[in-house]
Amino acid sequence: MKNVTIVICNYNYERYLVAAIDSALAQDYPGTEVLVIDDGSTDGSRAIVESYGSRVRAVFKENGGQVSAYNHAIGLLDTDYVIFLDSDDVLYPSAVSEVMRLFDGGAWSKVQFRLDVMDRDGALTGASVPHSQPPHDCGKLLRGGWLYPSPPASGNAYRVSALRQIFPVPEEGVNRYGADFYAIYGVALTGPIATVPKSLGGYRVHNAGGETVSFANSEQLTKAPRAFNMRWAILRNLAMDRLGIELPPAFLDFSHEKATFCSNLYHAKLFSRWSWMLHHSRSYLHTIIANPFWSLKKKLGTLVLSSLCLVPYSPLSDFAVRYIANPLARRRVAGR
The missing domain is CATH 3.90.550.10 (Spore Coat Polysaccharide Biosynthesis Protein SpsA; Chain A)
Structure with a gap:
């Protein structure tokens, strides 16, 4: 043994x-x-x-x-x-x-x-x-x-x-x-x-x-x-x-990108949320669209949730950020 x-x-x-x-x-x-x-x-x-x-x-x-x-x-x-x-x-x-x-x-x-x-x-x-x-x-x-x-x-x-x-x-x-x-x-x-x-x-x-x-x-x-x-x-x-393996200078990972996404959008004002998405979201969106581990359904769902983070009603946008970031928020919704 x-x-x-x-x-x-x-x-x-x-x-x-x-x-x-x-x-x-x-x-x-x-x-x-x-x-x-x-x-x-x-x-x-x-x-x-x-x-x-x-x-x-x-x-x-x-x-x-x-x-x-x-x-x-x-x-x-x-x-x-x-x-x-x-x-x-x-x-x-x-x-x-x-x-x-x-x-x-x-x-x-x-x-x-x-x-x-x-x-x-x-x-x-x-x-x-x-x-x-x-x-x-x-x-x-x-x-x-x-x-x-x-x-x-x-x-x-x-x-x-x-x-x-x-x-x-x-x-x-x-x-x-x-x-x-x-x-x-x-x-x-x-x-x-x-x-x-x-x-x-x-x-x-x-x-x-x-x-x-x-x-x-x-x-x-x-x-x-x-x-x-x-x-x-x-x-x-x-x-x-x-x-003897050469790795690229930068890496791709949704968990990493969503930390950046959430820290910039959570509790942020509407203008700041839109500004970040328009000017700084390229890597975040790429790790969703090109993700080799996700199904098409999961990619579309995450994109829809991400769009909810831009609505003018801050309680909804903050909830969407929490839902993306924290698996426990999803379980809470499912248990309601």
Whole structure:
């Protein structure tokens, strides 16, 4: 049997850490190992980790950020496969068994799966991510600049040898966070990607609700576009230096573009909304019309919703922005 490590990188998440570790230990795949990397927590995380004794392998390091924690973990791995579980997320008991069925049947660099969206208390919201399934050859699309649909960090299982073609990643300065970006997209340049077509874990959204345009936990809406541009530039250098692959200077991704779209249109005056759409929406519209992962129906629906953001009645236009940005807003409407 091939062994798999579940790595839990933690920083000051004592409130959620027990649920994450318990879900890792509850896997029905016998060859599962659990490694906890505590990145210099100042809360009660260390005591929680130590309470598990020999059931988990624990590493306590000085705070260096998420990239530092990933670099450290990948250097320690002695299994062929790994799942990086965020310390506020959970895996369902069959997660490792399901991904290993695919790894055993093909030379995949990564196997990904959906995550059910939870609120901060762990209650399911009815939403799941991602909403689209990518093709196996995501690397070809990446070489054309397209970021493929992927779940957040916890929804990805990697072949360790593929990760080591990308990592270690520079961790200095502003590049302390976003390690999952390099894992998710960098690994796709090393080989094909497989998808388990069902949810195998829970993704905790701390600001869960349909009354906000924000959906991601780690970064503010206005900061995310700048961070992604920086990470793409670093990934380009890594791809060229380590794989001999030249990526284009800019990337295409609807999630990235909608963050820019929403930050400019939400609560904006009518003139400002129209001005942005007339003069700055080219990339946003391109990632809808030319999107290689979407059906025609989804493209048309998103274009119609985008047009509603320009109506003079601000409650309707702001609702349309929230509906585009936040999957939980859609579930709320569906449940009415």
